[in-house]
Amino acid sequence: MTSAELSTRDRIVNAASDLFYGEGIRAVSVDAVAERAGVTKRTLYYHFTSKDELIAAYLQQREQPNLARFRRWYAEAEGGVAEKTRAVFRNLARAARRPSWRGCAFLRTAAELANMPGHPAIRIGVAHKKDFENWFAAMFAAEGLENPAQLARQVVILLDGAFAVVLLNRDPAYMEAAGDAAFTLVTGAPAQR
Amino acid sequence: MTSAELSTRDRIVNAASDLFYGEGIRAVSVDAVAERAGVTKRTLYYHFTSKDELIAAYLQQREQPNLARFRRWYAEAEGGVAEKTRAVFRNLARAARRPSWRGCAFLRTAAELANMPGHPAIRIGVAHKKDFENWFAAMFAAEGLENPAQLARQVVILLDGAFAVVLLNRDPAYMEAAGDAAFTLVTGAPAQR
DNA sequence: TTGATCACACTCACTAGTCGGTATACATGG
DNA sequence: CCATGTATACCGACTAGTGAGTGTGATCAA
Structure with missing residues (x-):
């Protein structure tokens, strides 16, 4: 927790990864990803311009x-x-x-x-x-x-x-x-x- | 059209088949299936109790x-x-x-x-x-x-x-x-x- | 009369994406 | 050495629309 701090972006991608892989892409809302990452949706949309971009980041990771x-x-x-x-x-x-x-x-x-x-x-x-x-x-x-x-x-x-x-x-x-x-x-x- | 009349149920399943196969299950709404079948949503729900049942019928067909x-x-x-x-x-x-x-x-x-x-x-x-x-x-x-x-x-x-x-x-x-x-x-x- | 259909309004939760605003950091110029 | 500017990172509340599924009452044919 203390030493291995993840960037906000990485936390979002990790949350997306967990949820998209676990539940399916269309079954998971952007809100759900944001909540899981401990971040507001507004912040998520600060780092990614769309859900599609988030999906791409999920696979790239x-x-x-x-x-x-x-x-x-x-x-x-x-x-x-x-x-x-x-x-x-x-x-x-x-x-x-x-x-x-x-x-x-x-x-x-x-x-x-x-x-x-x-x-x-x-x-x-x-x-x-x-x-x-x-x-x-x-x-x-x-x-x-x-x-x-x-x-x-x-x-x-x-x-x-x-x-x-x-x-x-x-x-x-x-x-x-x-x-x-x-x-x-x-x-x-x-x-x- | 005249000779090979399909039952309403079959028309619904055909519409579901086209749309689910073409676009994906979660990407297609029940409303869209009903519209494609030329049927009101109420009629669709007369024949199927839920979307899940409709999905099953799509594959069974x-x-x-x-x-x-x-x-x-x-x-x-x-x-x-x-x-x-x-x-x-x-x-x-x-x-x-x-x-x-x-x-x-x-x-x-x-x-x-x-x-x-x-x-x-x-x-x-x-x-x-x-x-x-x-x-x-x-x-x-x-x-x-x-x-x-x-x-x-x-x-x-x-x-x-x-x-x-x-x-x-x-x-x-x-x-x-x-x-x-x-x-x-x-x-x-x-x-x- | 009964099974099948339509019309259509309605609930309620959820969806992607946006508006306007705030806190901090860090530099630059006076 | 402080004030101000500017950029980064963040948030709460919101919009406009869609999701599955329902309630009700009318129509129509066998």
Whole structure:
């Protein structure tokens, strides 16, 4: 509290993050975000010109930590590329068991704002997934696998599919199944040259 | 207009379907649905006791036609199981190019209502995906593939992942990539016994 | 008479966004 | 060394409109 004071802006974004992720973007009012941040709405509108801008800030804040978490899971896992890839899914399955888990913030935002394809928040989501895919491609390329870009894309699809399905049915076993599929695909990928 | 008269209830559900799918559930008001159906709000509330009930009816209406469409795509495709499975993804890629395409209604509803896990609409979505998975499993089993249930689950995850990702980045190439992954998995599955 | 529909006013809570004003900080000029 | 200006950060109260859902009474067809 005393040492790690957050700026007002950061407190607002944190409040927005909690509420938007927990309840959904359209389900949460600007008033609710302001109240949670311990700030008046007027102050919120001093830092953000609109709710849309706040939504974008919410996703932007999640981008880096998210990527870092996946990288860590990958790095800390034992075994080869296939095992490490599968380990990412296993960690995700564990995360999905937490009651506060609500799937992937980027995917859910895209679903909620499906009628606004050019929304800044969606662009952030697109960039995030692209970064993700590129990172996987780099991992696979480093291991000398053939067609790392295609493989990375397929793994990302499995990952996002698991996110979507588990959000629907709340059964983390689907994360494991997706991880097994990724394992199979990576294992089956021929080493190049 | 004259011969194919729809019941008032059906007109309401159709209007809800168009609007909920096109704009999102929380983005569409009951008033808007009533107006689109050419009905007063009072009449809408004569047929449905709440918006939640209307949401459930919207998904229930989509369930059967959806399944039938996928079955048709599968049946009409040439080649073996793997080719037929991939064909489903290819047809989906084509569908995703239509400007009115907004992904999977069931997945998007789950994303929007992520804070209400027991919502009737979500239960309908869960049942729908389960039916889907069972149908794929039956196809794979009929072909004598080993572990058809696991394979079906992985294909469904790829399908839903493609739905989610393409809704985000609007690039149908991801559908094709998912189809290729499904093809690889099915091809690689050993015949049993 | 009964089931289905309309008209339309109404409640009450909530929504995004705004108006006008205040407290503090920090610099500049006299 | 103090007064004044200017910018930053903040707030309470407000507007104008929308949300889901209801009350009531009329109409119309089987």
